[in-house]
Amino acid sequence: EVDGGKEIYFSRSLFLATGGLSRPRLPDIPGVADFVGPVFHTARWRHDVNLTGKRVGIIGTGASAIQVVPEIAPLVARLTVFQRTASWILPKPDGPVPAARRTRYRRWPLLQKIVRIASFWRHDARAIPFTRMPWLLKLLRPIFLLPLHRQVRDPILRRQLTPQFLLGCKRVLLSNNFYSALCRSNVSLVNTPIARITAAGVQMENGEEHPLDVLIACTGFYSAEAGVPFPVSGLGGRDLNTVWGDVATAYLGTSVHGFPNLFLMSGPNTGLGHNSVIGIIEAQAGLIMAALAELSRREGATIDVRAEVQERYNQQLQSRLARTVWNTGGCASWYLTRSGVNTTLWPDFSAVFYRRLGRFNAGDYSWSQSAAKRSDEA
DSSP states (O other), rough: OBTTTTTTOOOOOOEEEOSSSSBOOOOTTGGGGOOOOOOEGGGOOOOOOOOTEEEEEEEEOOOHHHHHHHHHTTSSSEEEEEEESOOOOOOOOOOOOHHHHHHHHHHOOOHHHHHHHHHHHHHTTTTTIIIOOOHHHHHHHHHTTTHHHHHOOOOHHHHOOOOSSTTTTTTTTOOSHHHHHHSSSTTEEEEOOOOOOOOSSSTTTSSEEEEEEEEOOOOOBBBTTTTOOOOBGGGGOOHHHHHHHTTTBBTTTTTTTOOOTEEEOTTTTBOSSSOOOOHHHHHHHHHHHHOOOOHHSSSSSSEOOOHHHHHHHHHHHHHHTSSSSHHHHOOOOOTOOOOOBOOOOOOOOOOHHHHHHHHHEEEGGEEEEOOOHHHHOO
């Protein structure tokens, strides 16, 4: 149903591709509604707000902040960045492709393919320390800190920006100019916890106040406990978000028991902390197409993953996750629910996921005749 039930569409199967990072999370800080200036989340950017010459506050130092801060720092009169936890920030290999290399790629397309394959395996190899050998990350910590030490000379600021957890426990950030932006004379980093937001700015727990004209939230998205953004009903009228509660589970991140002919894209535990998620989505698309092909051969049937198959899969998944850096790295991240369950990430090589979804096993599912088909036959 759409538009409040004014329009109803019928289909044999339903795909949910609503995305994992699509619903902004505003800061849960007292007094947000009292601030008299513009307040907005980076995902809902206010292009009508001119930041030039303004006193601007940024809440958060995650993936959104490292993109925003370097861009607006030269424009504003004063930029105050409120940090709760220092993140791992590594250099971003984002330079232009030299003309000579582009020429070689055009002349020998196979060369470009080889480079792309090598890039994939180089990134996938990061699963080794993240999922199997987190202790290696501790040994390599001094190397990971080199970009910070090279770009930030102020010992106090450097100490404020030094992460206290293992690399990878939270999302690894890539930037070449965030540290340098924080070193500008008109930019300050505040580590003191926020007590409340007032009409004129932000008040810290130590009583210090920061007057602001604009407040920008770089506070991420609802993820681990987000569920789906609208009601989805399954067998017996059960609601998907209610069934999930605060721990979303699925089989291969794609099917949920009790919701026949429903397929998820980027479902639970399909995110990656070490490689591109595009391949994960492509693998899910291949699995779904195989399921649809089987459905077309079984006229009038429905497909529903078996409960024991889904339960066994998730027990194995959580067993693997318990040993990864995301669960043992010493941080609290958006990968985990409030109860500490990782419902977000895949705990292995991307290639393992591709192989797992590359073969459709009809025996993992229950096949029933749909109500419409039974009615027709009656």
